[in-house]
Amino acid sequence: MPLVSIITPSYNSSKFLLQTYNSIKSQTHENWEWLVTDDCSTDSTMEILQEIAINDFRVRIASNSKNSGAAVARNNSLVRAKGDFIAFVDSDDMWDCDKLRKQISFMENCGINFSFTAFRLLNENGHSLNKNIDINNNDSFDYNDMLRKKATIGCSTVVLRRCAFEEISMPLIRTGQDYALWLKLLRQNHRAYLLPEALTSYRIVSNSISRxxxxxxxxxxxxxxxxxxxxxxxxxxxxxxxxxxxxxx
Incomplete structure (x- = not known):
């Protein structure tokens, strides 16, 4: 099993963080490390992360010196990543237990460097909104496709083959840094390949700046x-x- 480095930023995530961790812990692909960088939370997020890390050696936590946004937090984790693959999951989202296994197999069998999956939407309380995103697509997408947003590419669905890219870091903007990173990678003549199966649950949080x-x-x-x-x-x-x-x- 190749090592997968899972990248997560956290900020006042105590309400959902354990659900996210449990979805990672339940993965049938067990060779992973979870790199979480906290962005100066004022709730119990760090205490929860420290408790998780004590009981799971695969969890490595850090914190920003000042509140700087998700891009800085993700980049802090990316520079510490050791995996053959880089995966992203936000601190309020969840993966199906076979997510990594299916996606890594998809990439290995087809020689893919950049993949993403369809995802389902949940409300803040975790109830289904009966809506799946990108489930009816079955294609790959280049830079020009993504300029036109022909697919959504949910951040928590993406897996990258680390050795295929010279540098993986998110532009330092407060929102949309994931989309800006996909464009940066696709601009280098790569394509993003969709696995059209909803393997991630994306939570719609009411006070999120992205809403x-x-x-x-x-x-x-x-x-x-x-x-x-x-x-x-x-x-x-x-x-x-x-x-x-x-x-x-």
Whole structure:
């Protein structure tokens, strides 16, 4: 079994953190390390993480020196990763027990470097919203596809083959850093391959900064213009695709 480094940022995650850990602990692919960087939580998150780490040697925790956002927290964990594969899961999401086994097998059998899966939506209390994302897609996606948001690529579904990329780090923006990373990797002539099976449960948390639609649209535009440095015309074209898909989804 190849070693999988699982990357998680945490901030005031005490309500959901144990559920996330238990979903990792139950993986049928057992060769993993969980690298969690806390972003100066003010609740009991660190105490919970320390208790988990005492009882599971595969869990390695760290903390940011000041509250800096999820990108800095993830990058703190990425530089400590030792795995053959890099996986991401947020501190309020959960994996099915076969998630890693199926996804690593999919990548190994097909020679894939970048994969993601479909995912299901839950409300804050963990109840199903009866909605699966990317379940009907069955394709791979390049840089131009993802500029137009032809797939969602949920962060907690992604697995990367570490040796295929010169450098894996998230751009230092407060939101949308995962999408900006996917673009950065796909720009290097890679493709993202979808395993069209919902293997991750994504929790919709009411106070999450990623749920504000106006801020999400503003962030999307800034990624086009400031990070990808697209022309105004190209940015308008891609933003039109993004807007249409956001409404239809």
């Amino acid at each position: 504000n639609k106006f801020k999400k649209a503003k962030r999307q535009w800034e990624i086009y213009r400031k990070i990808e440095r697209l022309s105004l015309l190209r940015s308008l074209e891609c933003f039109a695709y993004y807007s249409i898909r956001a409404v239809l989804r």
